[in-house]
Amino acid sequence: MNIEDTLGSLRTEMPGVTTEAIRLGTGLVDGFDVFESPIGDVVVGFNVRGVSFVDLAAGFDPDETGRGAVQATPPKGWDAKIRRAIERGRPADLPVDLGGVTSFQRSVLEVAATIPYGQVRPYGWLADHVGNRGAVRAVGSTMARNPVPLIIPCHRVVRSDGRIGNYSLGGAHNKTDLLGHEGVDLDRLASLAARNIRFVGSDTTGIFCLPTCSHARRISDAHQVELKSAAAAEAAGFRPCKVCEPA
Amino acid sequence: MEQLCERLARDLDGSFEDLVDALGDDVYSGLRRMHGDEAADLTQETFIRAYRALGTYEPDRIRELRLRGWIWTIALNLGRNHTRDRSRRPQPVELHDIHPVADPEPIDSALWQARLDALPIAQRRAVVLRHVVGLSYTELSAALGRPEGTVKADVNRGLARLKRLIEEEA
Numbered sequence: 001m002n003i004e005d006t007l008g009s010l011r012t013e014m015p016g017v018t019t020e021a022i023r024l025g026t027g028l029v030d031g032f033d034v035f036e037s038p039i040g041d042v043v044v045g046f047n048v049r050g051v052s053f054v055d056l057a058a059g060f061d062p063d064e065t066g067r068g069a070v071q072a073t074p075p076k077g078w079d080a081k082i083r084r085a086i087e088r089g090r091p092a093d094l095p096v097d098l099g100g101v102t103s104f105q106r107s108v109l110e111v112a113a114t115i116p117y118g119q120v121r122p123y124g125w126l127a128d129h130v131g132n133r134g135a136v137r138a139v140g141s142t143m144a145r146n147p148v149p150l151i152i153p154c155h156r157v158v159r160s161d162g163r164i165g166n167y168s169l170g171g172a173h174n175k176t177d178l179l180g181h182e183g184v185d186l187d188r189l190a191s192l193a194a195r196n197i198r199f200v201g202s203d204t205t206g207i208f209c210l211p212t213c214s215h216a217r218r219i220s221d222a223h224q225v226e227l228k229s230a231a232a233a234e235a236a237g238f239r240p241c242k243v244c245e246p247a
Numbered sequence: 248m249e250q251l252c253e254r255l256a257r258d259l260d261g262s263f264e265d266l267v268d269a270l271g272d273d274v275y276s277g278l279r280r281m282h283g284d285e286a287a288d289l290t291q292e293t294f295i296r297a298y299r300a301l302g303t304y305e306p307d308r309i310r311e312l313r314l315r316g317w318i319w320t321i322a323l324n325l326g327r328n329h330t331r332d333r334s335r336r337p338q339p340v341e342l343h344d345i346h347p348v349a350d351p352e353p354i355d356s357a358l359w360q361a362r363l364d365a366l367p368i369a370q371r372r373a374v375v376l377r378h379v380v381g382l383s384y385t386e387l388s389a390a391l392g393r394p395e396g397t398v399k400a401d402v403n404r405g406l407a408r409l410k411r412l413i414e415e416e417a
Contacts, residue, residue, distance in 0.1 A: 003378075003406055003409055003410060003413075004378050004406070006355075006359065007359070007374065007375075007378035007379050008378060008379065008381065010276070010280060010356060010359055010379045011272065011276040011379055011380070011381075012272070012275065012276050012279060013272050013275070014271035014272050014274070014275035014276075014290060015275075015287060017287070018271070018275065018287045018290050018291055019267060019271065021287075021291045022267055022271075022290075022291050022294040022295060022298075023264065023267075025291060025292075025294075025295040026263065026294070026295055026298040026299075028260060028263060028264065028298075
């Protein structure tokens with residue numbers, strides 16, 4: 001064999017793993033890895049733009065995700081951020097890829113992401129906070145389509161009648177478990193709702209809150225005033241809490 | 248390749264994987280002979296940069312691209328920067344080893360690698376791109392940004408040197 005032909009035989013195939021790395025690096029497919037959560041193992045998808053999906057690990061099929069997904073190690077530093085985001089139920093400094101949602105849904109999800117650990121907000125509160133009081137139903141369907149449950153804590157958005165409402169990640173029992181895990185007193189919420197109580201006020205500060213607000217939880221029983229509506233609260237001389245912004 | 252340009256111009260996301268299929272082995276084989284074990288990372292980075300660049304090009308510019316030569320301008324630039332400064336290279340995405348790396352090697356590959364490594368860099372690049380990857384002199388000239396005559400001379404000098412090396416071994 002002459003030199004030219006021998007050199008030609010030095011040609012090699014690109015390894016399959018490099019093909020996958022290119023598809024990942026360009027964002028043409030998502031990577032995913034498995035993480036622990038309070039409701040069992042979940043898969044977290046990611047691409048160059050951020051975390052793109054969260055799903056239960058049991059029964060997960062990578063081919064059924066939007067663009068397909070391959071198991072991969074998250075970009076440097078993201079592993080700890082993902083763990084923390086799941087544990088605390090907020091994205092913090094973890095980038096989230098909300099590319100597949102409408103701008104309305106994006107603003108709803110961004111507000112939902114601010115609901116603190118251990119607290120809940122009614123669907124109507126969320127609608128009000130994106131400036132569209134009438135959009136309760138659209139808020140509900142946005143929660144159902146949240147691409148990154150647990151990390152954007154849609155489990156903290158509940159019905160105002162005391163029922164917790166639906167949950168996309170495996171069903172309502174997981175929502176109950178998550179809120180229980182965060183120490184939310186669901187029995188108390190149900191009992192308040194049964195009596196049509198929406199807010200609680202403090203007769204010492206003159207401020208009223210949503211029942212799970214950290215400020216509401218500090219009001220002692222002796223000073224706690226149960227309120228049926230924001231109008232009733234304001235008529236009784238209370239002003240809304242600046243932290244939970246009850247509405 | 249012209250058809251591929253047309254498809255890339257129309258639908259980058261839908262056809263980029265075809266570009267990887269068409270030129271992946273080319274880029275990997277060439278980088279392997281120039282940069283050894285770094286070839287996989289450099290190949291990955293070459294295509295990621297190509298994808299980002301194509302995303303910024305007007306469709307007409309994509310239609311007129313000579314893909315082979317163009318992809319090698321990216322790969323060679325990365326190779327040069329890599330040699331110059333390893334630490335500044337972006338961290339490639341790491342994958343679990345889900346696919347065993349299939350890499351059938353001719354028996355005397357290590358010996359040939361040693362011979363290629365003995366060539367001056369310009370000759371090594373030219374010989375590898377011409378005879379391992381199989382670029383035409385037009386593509387080679389575009390990839391290296393040098394006149395065809397110069398590139399031809401580098402290939403011929405490289406081949407002559409390889410012949411001498413083999414004779415010296417015997």
